[in-house]
Amino acid sequence: MRSHKTILVVDDQVAIRRAIELKFSIAGYQVISAADGEAALELIRSRQPDAVIADITMPRLDGRTLCEMTDGIKKDRPFLTVMVTARISPDERQWIQQMRDTLFMEKPFSPTRLLEAVDNYLGVSA
Amino acid sequence: MKAHLGTIGDLLETAGRMSGHTFHWVDGAGAQACGGLTKADVCRLAKETDGTGRAGCIEAEDGNWACGVPVTAEKGERSLLVACASDKHRGGRDCPTGLLQLLVTVRQLIEERCEAAEESRKQAEELNQAYEDLHLFSQICTQIRSLRFSRTVLRDLLQEVRESMRAEMAAATFDGRAEDKLQIACANIGGFVPDAERFLDELASEMPRSAPVMEDHCFIVNCSSDIPVFRNLHSAPFRALAVRIRSGDQEYGWLMMVSFNMKEVFRRGEYRLLRTVAEQMALLMANSALYSDLELFVINLVKSLVMAIDAKDACTKGHSERVSEYCMRMAAALGLDEKQRTALLWASVLHDIGKIGTPEVILNKPARLSDNEYDCIKTHPAKGAEILRPISQLKDALPAIRHHHEQYDGRGYPDALRGESIPLLARIIAVADTYDAITSQRAYRAAHSHAEAMRIILEGAGSQFDPRVVDAFYRTVCGGRVAFDTPPAAGQAAETAKQEYAGVRQ
Numbered sequence: 001m002r003s004h005k006t007i008l009v010v011d012d013q014v015a016i017r018r019a020i021e022l023k024f025s026i027a028g029y030q031v032i033s034a035a036d037g038e039a040a041l042e043l044i045r046s047r048q049p050d051a052v053i054a055d056i057t058m059p060r061l062d063g064r065t066l067c068e069m070t071d072g073i074k075k076d077r078p079f080l081t082v083m084v085t086a087r088i089s090p091d092e093r094q095w096i097q098q099m100r101d102t103l104f105m106e107k108p109f110s111p112t113r114l115l116e117a118v119d120n121y122l123g124v125s126a
Numbered sequence: 127m128k129a130h131l132g133t134i135g136d137l138l139e140t141a142g143r144m145s146g147h148t149f150h151w152v153d154g155a156g157a158q159a160c161g162g163l164t165k166a167d168v169c170r171l172a173k174e175t176d177g178t179g180r181a182g183c184i185e186a187e188d189g190n191w192a193c194g195v196p197v198t199a200e201k202g203e204r205s206l207l208v209a210c211a212s213d214k215h216r217g218g219r220d221c222p223t224g225l226l227q228l229l230v231t232v233r234q235l236i237e238e239r240c241e242a243a244e245e246s247r248k249q250a251e252e253l254n255q256a257y258e259d260l261h262l263f264s265q266i267c268t269q270i271r272s273l274r275f276s277r278t279v280l281r282d283l284l285q286e287v288r289e290s291m292r293a294e295m296a297a298a299t300f301d302g303r304a305e306d307k308l309q310i311a312c313a314n315i316g317g318f319v320p321d322a323e324r325f326l327d328e329l330a331s332e333m334p335r336s337a338p339v340m341e342d343h344c345f346i347v348n349c350s351s352d353i354p355v356f357r358n359l360h361s362a363p364f365r366a367l368a369v370r371i372r373s374g375d376q377e378y379g380w381l382m383m384v385s386f387n388m389k390e391v392f393r394r395g396e397y398r399l400l401r402t403v404a405e406q407m408a409l410l411m412a413n414s415a416l417y418s419d420l421e422l423f424v425i426n427l428v429k430s431l432v433m434a435i436d437a438k439d440a441c442t443k444g445h446s447e448r449v450s451e452y453c454m455r456m457a458a459a460l461g462l463d464e465k466q467r468t469a470l471l472w473a474s475v476l477h478d479i480g481k482i483g484t485p486e487v488i489l490n491k492p493a494r495l496s497d498n499e500y501d502c503i504k505t506h507p508a509k510g511a512e513i514l515r516p517i518s519q520l521k522d523a524l525p526a527i528r529h530h531h532e533q534y535d536g537r538g539y540p541d542a543l544r545g546e547s548i549p550l551l552a553r554i555i556a557v558a559d560t561y562d563a564i565t566s567q568r569a570y571r572a573a574h575s576h577a578e579a580m581r582i583i584l585e586g587a588g589s590q591f592d593p594r595v596v597d598a599f600y601r602t603v604c605g606g607r608v609a610f611d612t613p614p615a616a617g618q619a620a621e622t623a624k625q626e627y628a629g630v631r632q
Contacts, residue, residue: 018246019253108260112289 002028002124008049009033010040010066011084012058020053023111024118037061044070049079051118056085056092067099074100080121084109133243134236141232145225147209151197151236161210162188172196172206181221181229186210193221195229199240207233259399262290277309280407284311287403291396293385295319297326298371298407300379318386319360328359330380333368343370344401346392367392369400373408381407424519428475435478439489439569442478445562450474452558455602456595460554465522470551473526477555480510480527492569507531508540526551530559533590545592553592557583557599560590580604 007029011017017033025031032047034040038061040054052070056063063083070081078101085092086107096104103117138149150160157169167186171194174182183193194208209225221229280298288296288311296311308330310322319325336355337345344367350356351363364386371378381404383392432446453474457467481489484506488499495503511528514520529543529552536544538556564579580600587596 015249015253018250019257022247022250023254108257108264110258110261110290111254112258113261 002119003030005050005122005124006030006032006047007118008040008043008047008052008054010035010037010052010054010058010063012036012055016055019111020114023115027115029118037063037066040066041069044073048077050122051080051082053082053084053114053118056083057087064095067096067102071099080118082114082117084114134239137232137235137239141209141228145209145228147211147225149232150208150210152206152208153204160208161192162186162190162212163192163208163210167192168206168208171208172204175206181226183221193225193229195226195233197233197236199237207236255393255395258290259395262286262399263402280309281311283403283407284309287311287400288313288383291383291385291392291400292387292390293383294387295322295326295382295384297330297382297384298379299327299330299382300371301377315386318362325359326382326384329356329366329384330368330382332356332359333366333380333382337366337368340397343372344368344397346397348391349388362386363388365392367397367400369404371404371408371411373405373412376408376412378408378411428472431479432475435481438481438484438486442566445566446475446478448562449477449555449558452561452599452603453554456554456558456598459598459602460550460595466551469522469526470554472520473523473530473551474555474558476514476520476523477510477527477530477559478506479513480506480508482513483509490569494570504531504539523551525549526555528552530555532556534592535589537590548592550592550595553595554598557591557595560586561599561603576604 007024009017009020009024009031010033011020012035014035017035021031021033032043032049034043036059037054040052041061043049044052054063054066058066061069063085067081067083081099081102082105083092083096083102084105084107093104096102101121103121105114105117134151138151141149148161152158152160152168157165157172159165160168163171163186167184171182171184171192174184175194175196181193181195183191185191190211192208192210194206197205197207199205207229209229284296284298288294294313294315298309300307300309308323308327310326312319312322332355333345333347336353337347340346346368347353347356347364347366349363349365350360356364356366364384365388366382366384368380368382371381381400383396383400385392435446436443450471453470454467457470462470484502488495488502491499507528507530511524514524514527526549529538529541529548532538532541532543532548532552533556534545534548534553536542538548561579561583564574564582565576567573583591583596583599587593
């Protein structure tokens with residue numbers, strides 16, 4: 001049941017955030033969003049989302065730091081993080097592999113694939 | 127409507143505080159209770175405002191009164207903005223002017239907000255689609271990078287395009303090909319189209335004949351039930367898009383999409399995408415064809431060269447091809463990689479090319495050679511490598527050609543190399559070459575048996591030949607057995623034969 005799951009979308013670009021929000025809300029998920037890493041961290045703590053979709057390059061708190069800071073939380077309450085980025089950096093995949101329940105997607109990503117990945121992790125189907 | 131309640135909630139609250147009434151925005155048709163109003167109250171109010179677009183005023187069941195205006199938001203969906211008064215005082219049959227003004231203002235704000243939200247939703251949707259397209263393009267670019275058009279590349283590509291266009295079937299047909307004429311990528315549609323191949327095949331031939339033309343070489347059927355020939359192809363209505371795969375004047379086939387989901391349509395963007403994919407496919411096929419042509423040209427050229435050697439010596443007819451065959455079998459057993467195998471293939475086929483420069487009198491002499499004649503024969507490996515040197519594509523094969531008459535113990539020619547310093551490919555050719563020379567008829571003697579040849583080769587392991595290569599030869603060419611099917615030749619004869627073949631006249 002998608003309606004019982006909450007997805008947090010974190011991106012400082014409002015258009016991309018809206019696009020992802022729409023994709024997931026049409027699919028039936030509860031969607032919350034944040035424009036930077038700090039706000040995201042707070043929402044992760046207060047709203048306990050089931051999946052977080054975040055950009056790596058963000059103001060205030062970047063995606064990598066966000067990931068590292070939430071990695072500990074996942075020990076007790078696992079949730080999925082999908083890191084989305086347009087940045088080309090060879091070590092990106094490496095540090096992401098070290099993180100619990102974290103996927104990596106390159107921009108341009110397919111919103112459908114993104115939805116599939118989240119569905120898969122949460123074990124829900126359309 | 128519910129989607130906007132969060133943002134509009136503040137608006138209603140503000141209006142409520144300003145007027146002292148409570149404001150509600152409710153679904154007009156489905157009538158729900160709100161404030162102090164019952165469902166029936168809301169129904170009555172909706173009816174009063176219905177069709178007029180004007181404000182309505184009712185006395186509710188609890189004796190309070192309420193005013194409402196119809197709201198047109200979200201694709202004309204009917205809804206109602208209601209103001210409930212909390213006192214029983216009724217200011218007449220009509221809505222008080224001040225409240226009416228407030229209602230109209232709030233309605234306008236709601237409608238504007240809904241419109242903006244709808245606009246933003248559409249933009250987000252478009253952005254989503256743009257992202258899908260972009261993703262697809264990047265996928266296709268990756269796949270198109272490969273020079274050769276393989277079946278798997280094509281199927282992956284079709285699958286990718288099909289998913290992106292949310293169609294149930296994607297197919298590519300190729301003109302004039304018996305094999306691989308049709309490639310299909312299908313969604314899991316069970317037995318909905320029992321014979322998909324036939325369906326798509328017929329569709330491909332019917333599209334250019336009967337479907338409306340979009341542009342040059344592009345055809346579209348938006349609803350199959352509108353056109354008899356397409357209606358006959360499948361009982362369920364479908365929509366189809368077909369684009370010619372062509373590059374310049376060369377036409378290769380059709381790229382097609384079929385969908386049975388009639389709630390959606392093929393969009394412009396998707397059509398453009400399909401055209402682009404078809405163009406890329408055509409380019410790839412043109413490249414592929416050029417590449418194959420070129421490859422075939424080279425192969426035929428080499429065949430001609432080999433025939434030129436064969437023509438000089440009737441006895442060695444087919445020798446190069448057989449040697450090549452043995453070599454390739456050993457290559458598999460020795461675990462050679464692709465690059466080494468290609469080099470070995472060329473080297474083994476062309477190893478005797480240097481004999482072009484050897485007089486036929488010597489090659490076909492039915493008697494023992496003089497020292498001078500023998501020296502002349504011995505120049506052919508180096509000559510061969512020299513002849514082929516200008517062909518840079520064969521540079522990896524040259525050392526194998528130059529050294530195929532070296533011996534493991536250093537007694538060979540032209541450079542008297544020893545052991546591992548002889549290129550591996552040359553060591554492989556040496557064994558295959560010797561075996562075929564012994565088992566073939568020569569100008570000066572008859573052919574020897576497989577058993578004799580094997581005996582000589584096994585005896586030469588470690589002296590004339592690399593033992594590892596002999597082992598591979600033994601395993602692959604003899605199928606793991608030495609077939610001494612004829613009685614071994616008398617000791618003396620075998621010794622003579624061994625000397626004779628020890629690199630002298632192969």
